[in-house]
Amino acid sequence: MNFEKSLDYQLVGKVSEEKVMTKFDNVFNMEIGYFSEKAVFTQKIKTSQPIKNIKGTVEFMVCDDSTCLPPDTIDLVFAFDEFFAGSQNAQNDLAQITGDTSQNTSSEAHKETDKKTIETPSVSESNSDLAKKGLWAIFFISFLSGFAALLTPCVFPMIPMTVSYFTKQSKSKAQGIKNAVFYGVSIIVIYVLLGTGVTAIFGADALNALASNVWFNLIFFILLVFFAASFLGAFELTLPSSWSTKVDAQANRSGLVGIFFMALALAIVSFSCTGPIVGTLLVEAASRGGIAPIIGMFGFSLAIALPFALFAAFPGWLNSLPKSGGWLNTVKVVLGFLELALAFKFLSQADLVLQLHFLEREVFIAIWIAVFGTLALYLFGKIRLPHDSPIQHISVGRLSLGLLSLTFTIYMIPGLWGAPLNLISAFPPPQHYSESPYGVGYTKMGGGVSAIDEANLPEGASLLEPNNILHFVDYQQGLDYAKKVNKPVLIDFTGWACVNCRKMEQNVWPKPQILEILKNEVVFISLYVDDKRPLPADQVTESKVRPGRKIKYIGQKWSEFQTLRYKANSQPFYVLMNHDESNLITPIGYTPDADEFLQWLKAGVGNFNKK
Numbered sequence: 001m002n003f004e005k006s007l008d009y010q011l012v013g014k015v016s017e018e019k020v021m022t023k024f025d026n027v028f029n030m031e032i033g034y035f036s037e038k039a040v041f042t043q044k045i046k047t048s049q050p051i052k053n054i055k056g057t058v059e060f061m062v063c064d065d066s067t068c069l070p071p072d073t074i075d076l077v078f079a080f081d082e083f084f085a086g087s088q089n090a091q092n093d094l095a096q097i098t099g100d101t102s103q104n105t106s107s108e109a110h111k112e113t114d115k116k117t118i119e120t121p122s123v124s125e126s127n128s129d130l131a132k133k134g135l136w137a138i139f140f141i142s143f144l145s146g147f148a149a150l151l152t153p154c155v156f157p158m159i160p161m162t163v164s165y166f167t168k169q170s171k172s173k174a175q176g177i178k179n180a181v182f183y184g185v186s187i188i189v190i191y192v193l194l195g196t197g198v199t200a201i202f203g204a205d206a207l208n209a210l211a212s213n214v215w216f217n218l219i220f221f222i223l224l225v226f227f228a229a230s231f232l233g234a235f236e237l238t239l240p241s242s243w244s245t246k247v248d249a250q251a252n253r254s255g256l257v258g259i260f261f262m263a264l265a266l267a268i269v270s271f272s273c274t275g276p277i278v279g280t281l282l283v284e285a286a287s288r289g290g291i292a293p294i295i296g297m298f299g300f301s302l303a304i305a306l307p308f309a310l311f312a313a314f315p316g317w318l319n320s321l322p323k324s325g326g327w328l329n330t331v332k333v334v335l336g337f338l339e340l341a342l343a344f345k346f347l348s349q350a351d352l353v354l355q356l357h358f359l360e361r362e363v364f365i366a367i368w369i370a371v372f373g374t375l376a377l378y379l380f381g382k383i384r385l386p387h388d389s390p391i392q393h394i395s396v397g398r399l400s401l402g403l404l405s406l407t408f409t410i411y412m413i414p415g416l417w418g419a420p421l422n423l424i425s426a427f428p429p430p431q432h433y434s435e436s437p438y439g440v441g442y443t444k445m446g447g448g449v450s451a452i453d454e455a456n457l458p459e460g461a462s463l464l465e466p467n468n469i470l471h472f473v474d475y476q477q478g479l480d481y482a483k484k485v486n487k488p489v490l491i492d493f494t495g496w497a498c499v500n501c502r503k504m505e506q507n508v509w510p511k512p513q514i515l516e517i518l519k520n521e522v523v524f525i526s527l528y529v530d531d532k533r534p535l536p537a538d539q540v541t542e543s544k545v546r547p548g549r550k551i552k553y554i555g556q557k558w559s560e561f562q563t564l565r566y567k568a569n570s571q572p573f574y575v576l577m578n579h580d581e582s583n584l585i586t587p588i589g590y591t592p593d594a595d596e597f598l599q600w601l602k603a604g605v606g607n608f609n610k611k
Contacts, residue, residue, distance in 0.1 A: 001041055003056040012044040054078045127433050138292050139299040146303025151331045155266075159307055177309075179259055184305030186212045186263035189300035214532075217350035217497070224343035231336025233386035329387050330379075330398065337375040341368055345427050345499075352429055352496035353530055361434035365415040368428075372412070376405040399464065418466070425506030426499040432465035464526065467515055471524040475561070478525035483579050488608040490522040490601075493562045493573040495530040495555075500590040504597075511594045517601045522576070529562065529571060531555035576604030584608050 018040040045054070056076050125461050139457050149155055178312075230237065267518030344359070344367055351359040377383050379402030381394050394402075415421040418436060421428065459476035461470055475491075482489045494501045511516060518524055531554040543549040543556075545563050566587060576586040583605040591597040 001043070001056060001058045003043065003054060006051075006054075008051045009045045009047045009054065012046050014043075016404060017040045018042070135292060135295050138296050142296040142299030146300040148331070148335060149300070150304060150307060155304065159311060167510045178310075178358045181309045183259050183263050184309040186260045187266065187305040187308070188265050188298065188301040189260075190264055191297040191304075192294060194297055196297075214353055215358065217353075219348040221343050221347040221350070224339050224346065228336045228340035231332050231339060233333070233336075233388075311451035329389075333378060333388075334375065334387055334401070337371055337378075341371045344368070348427075348429055349497035350432065353532055355496075355532075357433070359429070359430045362416050362433065362436070364428045365412055365421070368424075369409055369412050369416075372405050373409045376402050376409060379405060418505055420510070422507050426503045428502075430502055430505055464524070467510060467518075469509075469515075469524055469525050470516050471527065473526055475525060475527065475558075478523055479579070479581070482523035485523065487521065487523050488584055488605055489575075489577050489579075490524050490604075491575040491577065492524065492526045493558065493568075493571050493575075494526055494528055495571045496528060497530055497538070498571045503571055503592060507592065508594045508597050511598070514598050514601065516595060517598075517605065521605050522601075527561070529555050529559040531558070574600075576601070576608075578608060578611070 002010060008187075019038075020035065035200070041058075054077075056078070058074060058076055150159075235462070307354070344364060348359050348364055351357070374383065379394070379398050381391055381398075384390075411423070412421060415428070418431075418434075420431065458472075458477075458481050460472050460474050461481070462473075463469065464471045471492075472481065479489060509518060533554050535552060535554055535557060541551050543551050543560060545560055551557050551560055559569065562573060566573070566575065568587070568589075570589055573587060573589050574591075576584040578584055584607040585600065588597075588600055591600070
């Protein structure tokens with residue numbers, strides 16, 4: 001790091017580093033220092049008079065476990081005007097190139113910042129909590145999917161055969177349990193390695209960034225339809241037979257190595273059943289980014305591995321297992337229908353991002369009604385598919401599943417006329433993305449801005465349907481209006497392809513007390529981070545997050561704004577702020593608990609009213 005020479009100040013000492021980690025490098029045969037995720041450098045200065053800024057350069061190189069990028073040098077400007085002394089003017093976050101501003105504020109600003117830090121958790125801590133919640137959801141969904149995979153014709157019959165092998169071939173019961181447990185652990189390792197491979201190939205955050213990409217969603221739509229067709233019996237999805245032959249040969253070896261290859265053989269042989277499930281899980285987990293694919297594969301494989309270990313420990317339990325039969329193919333078909341329904345979620349996201357209105361809410365719901373209605377007919381025995389055996393009567397379990405599917409189908413029908421359908425709010429397009437945003441036969445919902453007032457809406461404002469929330473989609477226009485009417489600003493960082501955003505809009509916002517605040521006590525600004533509309537030519541700038549890349553779309557502008565200003569990149573993300581753009585309360589993300597979200601709103605608005 002180098003600083004420009006100036007008569008206005010002098011450097012005191014050398015640049016100091018914080019949180020330097022060291023390790024022994026076998027290539028250089030020496031201890032080397034490095035930083036992970038964040039690097040902080042501090043340089044003390046002595047000034048002879050007030051200064052506005054200090055200019056300098058920093059040279060750095062970034063490496064991962066396999067490669068290093070060439071060294072790069074960038075210019076830095078450490079500013080000391082009013083903004084950098086403590087004001088949180090968000091517009092400058094996109095216009096200035098700065099270092100770590102926390103190192104460049106006045107002592108008064110440091111005191112204020114320290115005070116806030118003690119009273120409220122940081123945004124990064126809040127984001128960490130959200131990430132943990134998301135990973136737990138991925139784990140449990142994957143765990144349940146693993147149990148579903150157990151009930152397929154490729155896996156279920158293997159349980160008694162494999163457990164019997166371990167109990168008969170082992171010299172003692174303890175050894176049999178040990179071998180079966182190692183077999184289960186091997187299954188987990190194999191699938192976790194698959195999830196790790198997906199993360200390593202695409203990067204921890206690369207697929208997260210692609211979640212709103214049109215081609216990404218279209219490819220996943222085609223992929224899931226392909227998987228669904230396989231489950232429904234159109235064709236068998238298998239790996240090359242040479243793979244299983246070679247692995248089976250290794251499985252005949254004695255010891256733990258042979259057991260590991262037995263687990264690998266199971267993964268390969270059962271691919272026609274587990275492949276579509278694994279593919280769907282990886283698609284969903286990878287779209288969330290981070291280590292979600294690893295967590296997903298761990299949950300999936302844990303569910304598959306547990307029965308082998310438990311039945312080896314308690315062989316008597318095998319007698320309680322139902323016999324293999326046609327019901328296993330029924331499980332496959334049910335999974336096929338579920339995958340077909342899920343596929344349209346990705347097609348819908350592509351349509352939302354492009355704003356084509358091809359797959360509006362009513363069309364999406366109609367497709368789901370058709371899918372689950374057909375599933376009900378199948379479970380009632382009215383429809384037969386290629387691999388089904390003739391049946392003279394249906395079991396009680398199949399009848400129960402059929403009734404459940406029929407009930408769900410009937411539940412969705414009112415959605416064609418505008419019902420909210422809270423149970424599936426994360427899947428269909430939002431209420432306002434439909435042919436009849438207020439429901440068939442209605443043009444307005446009660447309360448809020450009236451039809452007479454709509455003609456006199458503020459510049460840049462519109463009504464967010466179906467709840468008639470007055471909102472802006474431009475930051476500056478919303479802020480100017482908030483100052484005019486003397487109300488706090490509520491920023492909603494959202495996305496057309498954001499599932500949790502739809503959940504909040506459908507399940508949380510309509511609560512009477514929350515809706516009252518959103519309509520009358522705040523100025524609501526919606527910033528869509530995946531808006532693909534191009535920016536005006538005079539607003540196209542270079543990215544500060546990714547130097548060398550241009551900010552060409554509206555969504556990119558708001559995404560970069562969120563990252564620079566709030567050090568966050570997940571949606572939904574809510575910020576309650578004052579007219580000077582300082583936070584009234586710590587921002588929060590996805591909050592499905594309506595009471596918790598209400599208390600957050602009340603606290604922020606209360607802080608505004610205290611001033």
